[in-house]
Amino acid sequence: MFEDVYMKTKITEMLGIKYPILCGGLYGLSDANLVSSVCNAGGLAFISSSDLGDKELLREEIQKTKQLTSNPFGVNISLLAETKNNLSHDYIDVIIEEHIPVVETSGNNPAEYIKRLKAENIKVLHKVVTARHAIKAEEAGADAIILVGYSAGGHPGMEEVGLFVNLPETVRSVNIPVIAAGGICSGEGLACSLIMGAEGILMGTAFAATQESLFHDNIKNKILQSKSTDTVVVFKSVRNAFRCYKNNLTQKIIELEKNNASPQELFSYLKGFDAKKSYMEGDADNILVPMGQAAGLIDRIPTCRELIDNIISQYDSIVLNH
Ligand SMILES: Cc1cc2nc3c(=O)[nH]c(=O)nc-3n(C[C@H](O)[C@H](O)[C@H](O)COP(=O)(O)O)c2cc1C
Incomplete structure (x- = not known):
C-alpha cells in the first residue's frame, strides 16, 4: 500500500510497472534471463538487440523472455550500432510483430524510427546526455527521455556534465517525463532523482553486477x-x-x-x-x-529482485525519515 502511493509516477503509469526502476540495454548481457528477472521484480528491462546481429535471434530472445515473465519488457535499439549493421528497421519489424510495448533508443537521432514505432502505439524512451538532445527527441515524438549523467557506464557522452546539473536542466527543458541514469545504484539515487524532477531511474552497472548477469565472477569481483x-x-x-x-x-x-x-x-x-x-x-x-x-558504491552481488527490493526499502526509509 505504502509503495503503491509512493511509487506511482508518470513512468510507472506509462509502462504499467510496479516500480520506476529500469535496467538499460546492456550489450552482451541483457538476455531473456536478466530482462525477465528485472521485470518479475517489478522493474522493466530492455533486451539488447545490437549484439544479436540477426532479427530472428531477436525474435528468439523475445519469445524466451515471454516464457519467463508475463510482465511488460522492452527492446534496446542502439543507433550507434546502426552505422555498423543497418539492422534497426529489421529489429523494428520483429518488435512490431511480437507486440513489444516499449523501445529504448540510444546513440543517435531516433526521428526516423520513432515514426514507425509511434504508428504502432509503441512507447519510445530515448537516451540522451544533454538537455539539447532531449529537446530534439521530444520534437521527434519520444514519449520519455532517459537522461544519462557523466558517471555512467558505457557511453556517457562527450560533454562531461554530471547528473546533478544535467537532470534538472533537462527536466526544465522538456514536457515529457525524464528518467535519470548514470551513477545510480541505491535508494538514495532514486530519492534524489525523484526530488530533482525525474519520474524514474535507469541503471546499468548495478544490474550488470547481479547474480543473473552473464559477467564472469572475475568481472563481478x-x-x-x-x-x-x-x-x-x-x-x-x-x-x-x-x-x-x-x-x-x-x-x-x-x-x-x-x-x-x-x-x-x-x-x-x-x-x-x-x-x-x-x-x-x-x-x-x-x-x-x-x-x-557507481561501481565504487557496489559491495555485494544480489539477485535482481534483491537489488530492486533493497532500493525500494532504502527509498522508503529515506522518505519516512525526512
Ligand atoms: C555492461 C554495460 C553494457 C551497456 N550496453 C549498452 C547498450 O548496448 N546500449 C545502450 O544504450 N546502453 C548501454 N549501456 C548503458 C546502460 O544502458 C545505462 O545507460 C548506463 O549503464 C547507466 O549508467 P550506470 O552504469 O551508472 O548505471 C551499457 C552499460 C553497461 C554497464
Missing part, C-alpha cells in the same frame, strides 16, 4: 573491489566516449590516443570482439568492460 575512481573514459579522441573498467587495455588505448592514433588503429582493438563470450570468460584485465563510477 572487479566491480566489488572497485572504487569510483577505477573507471576511465576511452575513445574521446574519436568522439565516442566510452566509460569502462580501468585495466591494461584501457591504458594502452589512452596511450595511443595521446599519441594521436588513427580511428582505425584504435578500433582495431575491438575487431572481432565477441562481448558475450569475453564477458563469460572474464579476462577482466585485457578486455573492455563497460562500467560506471
